[in-house]
Amino acid sequence: MQVEDRQMVSTIMSLGGRPANSRREIKIIDTTLRDGHQSLWATRMRTEHILAMADKFDKAGFLHVDLMAPIQFDVSVRYLKEDPWERVRLAHQHAPNTKFRALVRSRNIASFDFLPDDVIMKWVERLYANGFRVIGSFDGLNDIDNIAAGLRLAKELGAETFGALSFCESPVHTDELYVRKAKELIEKTDVDSIMLKDAGGLLTPERVRTLVPAIKEVIGDRQLELHSHCLSGLTTYMYLEAVELGVDALHTSIAPLANGAGQPSTQRIVRDLRALGYQVNVDDQLVDAISEDIHTIAKTENKPLGAPLEYDGLHYMHQLPGGMLSNFHSQLATAGLSHRFDELLHETARVRAELAYPIMITPFAQFVGTQAVMNVISGERYSVVPNEIKKYALGYYGKLLTDIDPDVLKLILENGSSDISETPTEIPPALPDLQERYPNDSIDDLLLRAMFAGTQVDEMRRAIKNGERSEDAAGSLVSLVKSLSAKRDTGKITVKLNGLEVCIDKGDGKNV
Template sequence: MREIPVVDTTLRDAHQCLWATRMTTAHMLPVAEKMDNIGYQRIDLAGTIQFDVCIRYLKENPWERMRLMRQRITKTPLSSFTRSKNLVSFDTVPDDVVALWVERLVANGFREIGSFDGLNDVDNMLATLDIARKLGVKTFGALSYCLSPVHTDELYVKTAKDLVKRGKVDAIWLKDAGGLLTVDRIRTLVPAVKKVIGNIPLELHSHCMTGLAPLVYLEGIKAGADRIHASIAPLANGNAQPAVQSMASNLRGMGFSVPVDDGLIDEVSEHFRRIAEVEGKPMGTPQEYDAFHYEHQVPGGMMSNFRQQLAQAGLSHLFQKLLEEVARVRTELGYPIMITPFAQLVGTQAVLNVVQGERYKTVPDEIKKYALGYYGRLLAPVAPDVLDRIVANGSPKIALKPQPLPPAVEKLRKEYPNASDDERVLRFMFAGNQMDEMLAAGPMKTDYVFEKPLVTLVRELAERKITRVSFTRVA
């Protein structure tokens, strides 16, 4: 009986997709020890967007969150990953900053570190993987999936071989952020990749936007994949990963062993269900099939943020038109994979095109840099007429040929002589007063109280159908 380990995404990708990354440390801590004992292969705790939301919106110190979680999760490895050479930024950062970031991840308790790149450029991922390996932690490299004429099985086989040979990774992560994998495609892709990576584990990571991810997982495991990424319902389905509850049940029914504690999963599930009810947060539900999703390919995490931002700007009525423009822009830009940062860049350009009524009238700096190769090797050329407009309307300050970035860490240490490296690397990534505001907010909350005592009493009395009660004043 083949064993299928599970990588948990509840504390990272699931709430990123369903709660716009607004899960707080106080939400997590009460169930940390239970999650440690479930039997996961690892627990995915933070990518890079978690740092951004912690600092800018939650006013929580992300490093402190990780230390607190590490104190409670001692058996199961915590994992993180980098967004290639972008980290938290939409722009590239110097290699020594990437190295410092990885060093601080390891110092704060992460034992498995990965990297993904929106162009599947292995050179960009090596900046993270090489440092992590030297620091003695396990590594995983991503095959970022999308649909296009250039993203063939042959391309993914070549990238996987490169990650194994040059990246020396401990696992390969088939990252389908857009929920685009189909049953037919997984049947050819998994055997092709497994053939060249051998005994190195192949992990399946998808999203449920089209409703196909659970079936894709089951067929992928039958085809030879080794692990699945899943989250605990109600933080599952919808734009998030398949639910570990149903995946474990189905895999066991197919004759596989899934080493997770169902009872503990149910307890954690109830915890997050109550939080969702108290705070009015959405709970994931199975999605209906949506053929149009395969055209725009907007990922789960971005979809929830996109809707929220459009609503705040009073532009909700443009949502469908924007998705159509996203599909067009993506094709014109040479099929960038719709994951951060390229999903956001394509989305921003689409918004500008629709709102201004003239396509590429305004060109963000990042779009011009992308088109000129600042972020890595493009797998397909930008449409010539679009490239002309991008170069003409983009900032003249951006050189037509990318230049190497100078080291920044030594300067950073001189600029903040009394700060820790944890603080320094965050100050590099978050400009202005964002760090000061987060630090000024004081200690973050670590306890979560579902109801005030009086509310609890009233609810219990109602349940018992007690209609009369007296309160005694205590001096």
Template sequence: MSSHRLTFTDTSLTDGQAAVWAGALDDRMLLAPAGALSSSGLAAVEVLSPAVLDACMARDEHPLQRVELARRHYGSVPLRATVNLLTGHGRPGADVLGPTAIDGWLSALAAAGLQQVVLLDPLLELARLKAALESASTAGLTAIAALPYAADDGVSDETYAQRAASLVAAGAARVMLRDESGVLTPDRAHDLFPALVAALGSTPLDLHTRCHTALGTVVALEAGGLGVSGIDTALPSVANGASLPSLPSLIRVLQREHRHLDLPDLDRLLAADAILADIADQEGFPAAAAWPFDLATYVHQLPGEVAADVRQAVRERGRWADLHEFAAECAAVRREMGSPPMVAPFARAIAEQAMCHFDGEQRYESLRPVLRRLLQGAYGTVDGDLRTDLQARVGSLLSSESSSPTVEADLEADDEDAVLAWVAGVTIATVPRRAGVVPYEALTPYESLARGLLERAGRYATLSVHAPGVRIHLQQEG
């Protein structure tokens, strides 16, 4: 039996539904499983991430209102968000969220009811991470620093341990090994986790892994016995594949092995999952499914929803047999861009660039905006070598863009909408207004049918449906 308590954070409302439902879970649906999920004994529930923030903006939902709603409905369970210090929207001078933006955004999140934040700087630039961690602590948030993991040759356990220790020195209250591409194997975990735990000392180690290779659940199960303190998971309806391990599945194994007896309430978790399953059925969202093991994952190393989108795109092109060809091109683009970590904002841009080449475009005939900014050094220094011909082609940064703090100087940190506009890369005029949210309404199949017919009835003079036990007749008057 493990000598330390293992805790679990649910990411069904963020990364889980982003990977399986393409981010379609709106504010109404966010509230539906609140009663069951909040009373299940979770260490935290994640309610906001960069992908969810973008989805909220696209649906005209205010991201801070989403946190406020969750705070009112999820009781005492801590709420968490993930914040990426690098952006992909291309706003001049805002490629990196500087001190003013970070101070304002983290303060706004804390005021809305957030209690924990995962801070991700893909390039691990410690000066800006230190500033962000200090901002989080000042705002009263538990500051968790993300340590990106990749299946790259030459990166030793000792290197990861040194990086983890540097995050603690920068002020992290916890460190999260973040394997968003699902490429961590049980064999590697047996050496890596103890090295990280030793380097962190009394600072807890968390794990965020995915199930791209169908090994995520095994890695998560091993983690608890190797010193990991917290594990990110999802409910079955939005688990596996590009998503995270299913928490009910983990609990059943741990219970059978009599490990970590202080576990979340399985019945409450299953009740919450049943609510999400009903939403998926009513809305026509895809069912979660495990992915078979495939070595292509270790070549392209695409994270979460990016990997899911690519798989769909390759299938739609009728080129599933060429997946490994795409993976090789994706790896080549990454290498030519200096081998940045395969997380946002780099991963999607690399995948899109590779897909252009995969579709027959001459290599780098066009160039994705994020990659252009990467080549110009807007995000910082990458570990690998950049293609010098591409660097020469895009040129250097304009002098007005070379210093984010200078461009950020006019930002009012206490103006929540101004800060949100800066983070999201939009104008203040387009920031969604806060509005009343009606709880999600679960409908019977008959009610769903009737509502759908009523929505379409105006197009027809007469609309009739006859089936066993069902008779609906709608007719326009006059």
């Protein structure tokens, strides 16, 4: 018996040896073309890669195929110099029988600040117009009001909708909270499915034993989906336990774009579900063929293959997503500060607790991570406060679930930019001005301009016209270290971290 076969038997026996007590069908939602390469290849799968495999995905039997979230638009425009809307249209043309999914990130979409309502609503309209018939949304604070209008519009247009309950571990993220948020999501949006979104890979078999039944009890006959990442080493086993407790659909990625920072592998999950007696109607041969295609891409372009991670208890403290961990590693090494990596992780955990336990997903993971870096590098905690941290503390991004540490809040308000109003103001519409400035642009390009500042859309268009490709390096922490070491007393410092541009306004020096 092979090692992996023994592991399968052990898993099944650990679940009580319960094959076929209910032969219901478990749906598979594929994440290979979206979160798989986002987690393992820094979102660098190109449209040509997707189209080369589209016919196989079209016949593989997945319930849905996850295709686009904000980061796919971001990377396509800024780094790959591809038109993301064209990717969407071509994918639907090459896989006409596939229900591709689009995920909307709150009221930010691909920005870090909130966007005007006219941009949000038009974005949802254009997702539908470009082919998406499954549209969902999530909010990093689980503030349902931030996602309700867009989900209602998607449903009015005729799309299937799903709303996410963003998961993390903290004293305030209790089962009772998720039950309350599930009820609110249904009442305000009437979504077709509920997605338990565990971007940090934090769910354990023990937690799903209470959480999944509690959510199932209040969502009626709506489908419950489970999305997680393999950062803890427990996720594959947790998936099987969650199915036993009533989860209807699992998010998986086809190996080798699985495991590590990605989702559990489709091949392993499907095999183990069938061994437990569940029906899984995916085509194994097509899945294997896609796997071969991915191996070929990885070999040709020197991209990494997903591999299981060992359990790391520190992960449950800092809860950083995999992409930011690798980013911290490389950037601290560039700055000659690799020896402070563990210190940075502990500081991240401390900042997260002080800031009322935001879930460590975009944009809050970047906010917390940036503040932790500044605390470590400057040597004086919260002496330098990014604008985004002050805006978060003042409620610009939604309702916090608990209070920020009062001593920390005092430092944030004192040392943050004095230009930020303590009361969030209404954001004026953006599209009329954009239409006036770019009268020849399509509405799709105008929406990209609403999110990507400067000439980035123009550069994408120019690169496409000239047949060019670009992989510009992202900003590093070196600029931050140099800026802080200069000990400037006044002025502004701009730092780029993991796609987030942070402006530190030190004003006239009186509040530094």
